[in-house]
Amino acid sequence: MLQNPYPTQCGLCQSTHVISYYQDKKRSYWQCQQCSLVFVDPRERLSPEQEKAIYDSHENDLEDAGYRRFLSRVLEPLLARLKKPSRGLDFGCGPGPLLAKMLAEAKHEVALFDLFYANHPEVLESRYDFIVCTEVIEHVAEPGKVLAKLLSILELGAPLALMTKLVINKERFASWHYKNDLTHISFFSRSTFEYVARHFDCELEFIGTDVIILTKHASALNNGN
Structure with a gap:
């Protein structure tokens, strides 16, 4: 594969050892050779205004049974790991924070943060017994910084629960x-x-x-700096 002619860094590990991974009609995709993250060429990403316009077009029904079933895939294993009551954060909650509502129904307290819909940076200065980040990390340009921040505000032994679809291989990526x-x-x-x-x-x-x-080990305090 060709070495990336555009000097850039991986948004996760900051490595510059990045190679071409895939190209379609709309975007170019690169892969980091240190951490395997696949990411869209920074020159081909939406502006924040374009991104929010797409989010605004989504329907977010807090009573949608199908959406509840979807979120239960992360809710159920998370609840099995929590003591009652626990205090958590829904990072990237969106305009319809259904997962936070479901956690509250299970008697847990949940703070909300979203860059577009709940931009309250003060909640990122507290500490939490759990953090949920569902269908969010794939939208983030610098996931290394985001993960470092989220893990830094988790109590030791506390879970960070994420949902995101996973890259399998290049052949599957082409039709993904x-x-x-x-x-x-x-x-x-x-x-x-x-x-x-x-x-x-x-x-x-x-x-x-x-x-x-991801669950923080006792030795993980302030790691990732």
Whole structure:
């Protein structure tokens, strides 16, 4: 593969050892050779205004039974790991924070943060017993900084529960619907999350095809700086 002619860094690990991964009619995709993150060329990403316009067009019904079933894939394993009551953060909650509502129904307290819909940076200065980040990390240009921040505000032994679809291989990527969402710019694989777990000294669990739980070890305090 050709070396990337555009000097850039991986948004996760900051490596500059990046090679071409895939090209379609709309975007170019690169892969980091250190952490395996696949990401969209920075020159081909939406502006914040274009990104928000797409989010605003989504329907967010808090009573949607199908959406509840979808979120239960992360909710159920998370609840099994929590003591009642726990205090958590829904990072990237969107305009309709259904997962936070479901956690509140289970008697947990949940703070909200979203760059577009709940931009309250003060909540990122508290500490939490759990953090949920569902269908968010694939929208983030610098996931390394985001993961470092989230893990830094978790109590030791506390879970960070993520949902995101995983890259399998280049052949599947070519026909993968997930990459066609223009707001999706960072794509993780199992290898990428294994890098994250090593780097931040976390226990890593894969649950099903798209739920990932990172749990801070006792030695992980302030790691990742």
